Amino acid sequence: MSTQLSTPVNRQAAEALSLSKGEPEWLTALRVQGAELTETLEWPKPEKVRIDRWNLNAVGEYKAPAVLASADELPESLRTLTGEGQAGFVVQRNSGAVFKQLSAELQSQGVIFTDLETAVREHGDLVQQYLFKAVAQDENKLSALHSAIWNGGVFLYVPKNVEVAVPLQALLYSDDAQATFAPHVLVVADNNSRVTYVDNASSLYEGEQQALVLQNIVEVFVKPGAHVRFATVHHMAENIIDLSIRRAVVENDGRIEWIVGDLHDGNTLSETRSVLRGNGSTSDAKVISIGSGKQQMSLTTGAVHVGRSSDSQMVTRAVMKDSATAIINGITKIEKGATKANGEQTEKVLMLSPKARGDANPILLIDEDDVTAGHAASVGQVNPEQVYYLMSRGISKREAERLIINGFLAPVVSEIPIDAVQEQLRLLLERKLQA
Structure with missing residues (x-):
């Protein structure tokens, strides 16, 4: 049918x-x-x-x-x-x-x-x-x-x-x-x-x-x-x-x-x-992505605090190559009355191509005084000093960059709770990075 x-x-x-x-x-x-x-x-x-x-x-x-x-x-x-x-x-x-x-x-x-x-x-x-x-x-x-x-x-x-x-x-x-x-x-x-x-x-x-x-x-x-x-x-x-x-x-x-x-x-x-x-409610969000080809991506992670003493943690890490584009938003909203709330977010983008684009936008919207909140965002290339250090230990430049990228994404990959899926995620990362 x-x-x-x-x-x-x-x-x-x-x-x-x-x-x-x-x-x-x-x-x-x-x-x-x-x-x-x-x-x-x-x-x-x-x-x-x-x-x-x-x-x-x-x-x-x-x-x-x-x-x-x-x-x-x-x-x-x-x-x-x-x-x-x-x-x-x-x-x-x-x-x-x-x-x-x-x-x-x-x-x-x-x-x-x-x-x-x-x-x-x-x-x-x-x-x-x-x-x-x-x-x-x-x-x-x-x-x-x-x-x-x-x-x-x-x-x-x-x-x-x-x-x-x-x-x-x-x-x-x-x-x-x-x-x-x-x-x-x-x-x-x-x-x-x-x-x-x-x-x-x-x-x-x-x-x-x-x-x-x-x-x-x-x-x-x-x-x-x-x-x-x-x-x-x-x-x-x-x-x-x-x-x-x-x-x-x-x-x-x-x-x-x-x-x-x-x-x-x-x-x-x-x-x-x-x-x-709810009061004392918590959220922990970890997101990774790899953009390749001519992909267009909008990746948004958010937390809305209503309850008192609520806590949110957000980490987004993206790797951009070729001509891919990613707009990465982290949005923490703390409503009036959500006293003692805490919201922290980090967005990091690693650029592998001059034609790729990655925008990291941390956003804090706070309507309550008695709270804590923070954000960090960075967009950059593979650290040449890290590459040089690994090459000085006999590792090729390509392999050094691969190791650095895998380390960049590891905090999320390691959280996958099924071994077969975690291994699949690693293979997918390798495929997208080598394509």
């Missing part, structure tokens, strides 16, 4: 898509409302990047995929990412989920880990409480369109006082440039729970393919005393435009950790933001 979707999607197409999936009335209404909003809202307007000039209409059409009997049926290049001893695993291929598993132990503890479409059918009341509550569907044209056409996705719920010791993993991949690829990830960690989630967004294409837009929206809800570690690596072909919005809402004494590897080969809009709503 296939349902053609255009941009902006119309009411009839959104309703037909929802009815074809047998979704509940509340979700059908939400999709229809999203379709109607696309007619009046504008695309996001990131600083110095005109994404409205990109081919954002290439959302493809919904195609129901065939399910897999086991993870062994995955393409070999993807099987290497799955690691061993998985407690939970969800796979989305193009427009829908094709595989899911969760250990009996975690099921007995009340953990839910499945694709979002299944969660809507089996846990509808729970999903409805949170879906599009962190990223409102009327925020902009992107969120509205996504609310109308999202597919597959991931739903993770961890009950109160449950600690999931082994990382849960999702694999989101496209191998059909004509199929809609719009996963929505929804994570809810209840009071005093703890969980680590890791996903990969990838593509498998052979030969020339038409353009495609990935729409990926992530919503994370961290309840009082809970701790969520969210790691993601994006590495798709240059014909794919990556539009990824990640948002966390953190309550009293909760903690969110973001580990983001934006290693996509095409144009990228990536926004990762924590809303520190």
Whole structure:
């Protein structure tokens, strides 16, 4: 079955898509409302990047995929990412989920880990409480369109006082440039729970393919005393435009950790933001990216402090080569009443080509007096003194530069909690640097 979707999607197409999936009335209404909003809202307007000039209409059409009997049926290049001893695993291929598993132990503890479409059918009341509550569907044209056409996705719920010791993993991949690829990830960690989630967004294409837009929206809800570690690596072909919005809402004494590897080969809009709503809430965000070719990238990391004694740490490191362009924004917003809040951010860009461009923009917006905040930003080339020192030890210039770049990115790479994914990230870094 296939349902053609255009941009902006119309009411009839959104309703037909929802009815074809047998979704509940509340979700059908939400999709229809999203379709109607696309007619009046504008695309996001990131600083110095005109994404409205990109081919954002290439959302493809919904195609129901065939399910897999086991993870062994995955393409070999993807099987290497799955690691061993998985407690939970969800796979989305193009427009829908094709595989899911969760250990009996975690099921007995009340953990839910499945694709979002299944969660809507089996846990509808729970999903409805949170879906599009962190990223409102009327925020902009992107969120509205996504609310109308999202597919597959991931739903993770961890009950109160449950600690999931082994990382849960999702694999989101496209191998059909004509199929809609719009996963929505929804994570809810209840009071005093703890969980680590890791996903990969990838593509498998052979030969020339038409353009495609990935729409990926992530919503994370961290309840009082809970701790969520969210790691993601994006590495798709240059014909794919990556539009990824990640948002966390953190309550009293909760903690969110973001580990983001934006290693996509095409144009990228990536926004990762924590809303520190509760007192004593904390956020730690680490982002790395490598720009190559003629890529255009907008990378934004942000924290909004609402609760008292809240703390945010942000580190972004990017390497720019060829004629790539990156606008890197760090935004710390401390609201009135967020006393004793602390926000620190660092943006560093390493330039490998005179034609490349990397802008690092630290931004502090402070509406409260009794707070601390700081920022640091730098844009520069590989330090020639470091290269000279390594060459004096018998290392070639090329290898010396490679070692320095790897050391520059290591603080984020080392944080990836699954060995297979960490190794994949290292290989991706090598590939992009040598291309």
